[in-house]
Amino acid sequence: MGFVLAPPASAAGFRLEAFDTIGSTNATALERARAGDPGRLWVVSSKQETGRGRRGRVWATPEGNLAATLLLVNCCPMPVAATLGFVAGLALGDALEACVPDAGRIAIGADGGGDARAKSRFELKWPNDVLAGGAKLAGILLESTMLEGGGFAVAIGIGVNVVAHPAEMPYPATSLTVLGARGDAQTLFLALSDAWLAAERIWDGGRGLDAVRRTWLKRAAGLGSEVAVRVDGEIVRGVFETIDAECRFVVRDRHGKHWKIAAGDVHFGVIASAAAD
Known part of the structure; x- marks a missing residue:
């Protein structure tokens, strides 16, 4: 058809x-x-x-x-x-x-x-x-x-x-x-x-x-998982916690700091481990 x-x-x-x-x-x-x-x-x-x-x-x-x-x-x-x-x-x-x-x-x-x-x-x-x-x-x-x-x-x-x-x-x-x-x-x-x-x-x-x-x-992929996000050439690593009220990607790094990311390339799992290097 x-x-x-x-x-x-x-x-x-x-x-x-x-x-x-x-x-x-x-x-x-x-x-x-x-x-x-x-x-x-x-x-x-x-x-x-x-x-x-x-x-x-x-x-x-x-x-x-x-x-x-x-x-x-x-x-x-x-x-x-x-x-x-x-x-x-x-x-x-x-x-x-x-x-x-x-x-x-x-x-x-x-x-x-x-x-x-x-x-x-x-x-x-x-x-x-x-x-x-x-x-x-x-x-x-x-x-x-x-x-x-x-x-x-x-x-x-x-x-x-x-x-x-x-x-x-x-x-x-x-x-x-x-x-x-x-x-x-x-x-x-x-x-x-x-x-x-x-x-x-x-x-x-x-x-x-x-x-x-x-x-x-x-339905979110990777919620609660380790993540690496490439933002303007830099890598933010941590745990994907949520998306906020403005639908920004929220990552908690190992120091407890929360990053609210409006745009970036997201990688989970094995790929996240290699993404920064």
């Missing part, structure tokens, strides 16, 4: 623009916003040629994977828009669990922040990844643009390794196919467009951010 919105998403006023191949779903969504699109538009493709991850890194989306971007325009106060990545994480976690009901058999890998016992769900790695078996399965990227006449648009980009994952990465990566899951990008997007509604209702334009934070923490 082709890409379609879940009926509740259509009823709630969301729209869909689907492509067989695209340069970047985020770039296309922001172009639509600058041309006057009112938002609540999903831009999706099963192949993306010039996608990006955080810090300008390449995010490859070969044929059969999912590249999806939700465009929102003037959806909330601009400082609050940064928290939409956590909303996207909750929605994507729900969609994956709906499409992969046997996820409980997935084991923890080197960067999972836990032991070798099986996990019963997909995990959310701060600030913008979804892990399965301790390996990266999906990434989320927020980009924004100011609009003529005032206001702003935000593109919430979601990339999922459905049939393939990148090789030779500095961290473990996986795909739904490697995990033995059936289904395709179209099925996953259908579930995602539905799951977004519930997550967005909880968020409620930023008013429900504390509820989002509490729900996110229930």
Whole structure:
């Protein structure tokens, strides 16, 4: 089947623009916003040629994977828009669990922040990844643009390794196919467009951010584990304690000092031990 919105998403006023191949779903969504699109538009493709991850890194989306971007325009106060990545994480976690009901058999890998016992769900790695078996399965990227006449648009980009994952990465990566899951990008997007509604209702334009934070923490990868965070070329080591009211990553170091980190690269477990050197 082709890409379609879940009926509740259509009823709630969301729209869909689907492509067989695209340069970047985020770039296309922001172009639509600058041309006057009112938002609540999903831009999706099963192949993306010039996608990006955080810090300008390449995010490859070969044929059969999912590249999806939700465009929102003037959806909330601009400082609050940064928290939409956590909303996207909750929605994507729900969609994956709906499409992969046997996820409980997935084991923890080197960067999972836990032991070798099986996990019963997909995990959310701060600030913008979804892990399965301790390996990266999906990434989320927020980009924004100011609009003529005032206001702003935000593109919430979601990339999922459905049939393939990148090789030779500095961290473990996986795909739904490697995990033995059936289904395709179209099925996953259908579930995602539905799951977004519930997550967005909880968020409620930023008013429900504390509820989002509490729900996110229930799925957090590495909570309570040793962690290393690279921040501006420096390494902060300690224990991942929580995310605070502003969704900053809170680390307690060996001296008892709490570090509240707004942006950085996070490593758990074995990778954390080697990350600083």
